[in-house]
Amino acid sequence: ILSDFKKTVDSHFVNSLTYNHRLYEVSISNFPEIMRNDNFTLNGKHYYWLSIDDMRKDKEIIKKNLEIVEFVHSHIK
Numbered sequence: 908i909l910s911d912f913k914k915t916v917d918s919h920f921v922n923s924l925t926y927n928h929r930l931y932e933v934s935i936s937n938f939p940e941i942m943r944n945d946n947f948t949l950n951g952k953h954y955y956w957l958s959i960d961d962m963r964k965d966k967e968i969i970k971k972n973l974e975i976v977e978f979v980h981s982h983i984k
Contacts, residue, residue: 911927911928911929911930913925913926913927913928914926914928914974914975928975928978930978930979930982942954959976959979959980959983962976963976
């Protein structure tokens with residue numbers, strides 16, 4: 908575990924929600940070929956890779972999760 912981060916947000920359904928985020932560092936020795944692409948589908952779900960810079964420019968990410976992006980950025984090498 909590299910670090911933990913706690914985020915509390917107001918919700919329309921309850922007074923507030925608290926999210927606990929944990930950042931892990933992993934090493935993948937056998938990276939599946941399909942995941943080497945910029946975007947891919949697994950089990951019917953579409954995924955895509957974004958750099959930290961790309962996430963910092965995305966309006967929805969900025970609105971909902973910019974502090975998480977900055978948390979990750981502050982801990983990467």
